Amino acid sequence: MARMRINCPDCNFDLSVNVGQSIVRDKLVWHRSINCSNCGAVYEEDGNETPEEIRSAIIKENGLWGISLVSVESKTIVYKVLRECLGLSLSDITKLSNNDSIISGTETEVSWLRNKFEDKGISAVIKRLEVKQ
Numbered sequence: 001m002a003r004m005r006i007n008c009p010d011c012n013f014d015l016s017v018n019v020g021q022s023i024v025r026d027k028l029v030w031h032r033s034i035n036c037s038n039c040g041a042v043y044e045e046d047g048n049e050t051p052e053e054i055r056s057a058i059i060k061e062n063g064l065w066g067i068s069l070v071s072v073e074s075k076t077i078v079y080k081v082l083r084e085c086l087g088l089s090l091s092d093i094t095k096l097s098n099n100d101s102i103i104s105g106t107e108t109e110v111s112w113l114r115n116k117f118e119d120k121g122i123s124a125v126i127k128r129l130e131v132k133q
């Protein structure tokens, strides 16, 4: 859970709202709860593709996380998981393949990806990355 500032959709009042991501029935979802202290408007928003502003609010509060694979017996399976989960093309994946952490994102995103790899028998570890300021 993180906080971000937006303007109330009804009265334009400047609000601090809760945003977050979770894994629901194997899917990665995001949500935002708006509860306006000025006009009383209440909105619950959610969806599959996390909007960039929500992602950056979460990363700002909880850090950037990376996932690396412990043992890779078949690169084909790794590519398949990455393609299915993230919609990456083969050339995107080739660019990533020589880094320590193959993918970075929010803690929920990389945990979700770890579950996907473990479903296919590939062990993966996630860790918080040091972000250079």
Ligand SMILES: [Zn+2]
Binding pocket: 008, 009, 010, 011, 012, 013, 036, 037, 038, 039, 040, 041
């Ligand atoms: Zn309002």
